[in-house]
Amino acid sequence: MGQIKEQKTKKKRYRLYGALVLLLGLAIIVLSFLILFHTQAIEVEGNEYSSKEEIVQLIKKDKYSFNTVYVWVKYMAGKGEKIPCLEKMEVRIRRPWILQVKVKEKPIYGYREGKDGYDYFDGDGYLIHQDAKQIEKVPVFEGVEWKEMKLYEKVKTDKDQLFEKMLQVSGEMKERELYPQKIKGEDNRISLLLGTVWVQLGSSATAEQIAQIPPILEKLGDQSGTLHLENYEKNSKIITFRIGELPEEVKNTE
Structure with missing residues (x-):
C-alpha cells in the first residue's frame, strides 16, 4: 500500500511539474511576443x-x-x-x-483666406485643413459670406446652394486637370480665373460648358480676356471671347 501511495504522489508531482513547465513556456512565449511586437x-x-x-x-x-x-x-x-x-x-x-x-x-476643392491663414474644404463642403501656407493648384472661393468655420465640420455660408455649385465646378475642373486661381459666385452666376482668362459660366455652369474650356484655351495661347460661356447650351453654341476685357479685380492683380 505504501508503495502505491508513493507512486501516486510521484505522478502528482510530475503532473504539477509538467503544468508548471507548460505555464512557464506559455509565459515566455507571451512575454517574447509582447517584447518583439512592442510598438517602437x-x-x-x-x-x-x-x-x-x-x-x-x-x-x-x-x-x-x-x-x-x-x-x-x-x-x-x-x-x-x-x-x-x-x-x-x-x-x-x-x-x-x-x-x-x-x-x-481627400482632395481639396477650394479655400477661403482668413485672418490667420487659409481654410481648405473638400468636395462636400467640409473644412478639412487649416494652414498658414497656401497650397498650389487650389482656387480661392469668393462671392459668399462665410458664417462659421470649424475644422472637420460643414462650412456654413449665406448662400449654401451657390457654394455647392462652386464646389461642383471645382470638381469638374479638377477632372480635366484645369486649376483656376479663383472661382467666384455672384448673383447666382459663376465665373473663374484661369491664368489671364476670365471665364463666365453664368447660372447654369454645366459640365458641358466646362468641357469647352481646354480646346479654347489651347487656341487662345497667351491672349488675355474674358471667355463668355454663359450662353452656351445644347441648342445654342454661342461662345464669345473678348480680348483684353477683364474685371478690375483681375487687372489689379496682374
Missing part, C-alpha cells in the same frame, strides 16, 4: 497636407496600441479610426516593432 515607431506615408503627428496620436490613443499586431488586426478588421480629412488609411507591420501607415487624403 509609426511611419506615415502619403500625407501631403494632413499632419503626421495627428495620425500617429490617433493610433496611440488606443491603450493597446503598444502592440503592433493588435493595431494591424484592428485596422484589418475595419475597426480603426481615421481623421476626417482622409479617404483611406491602411496599416501594416513593416517590422515586428514598426507600424507603417499609408493614407489617401
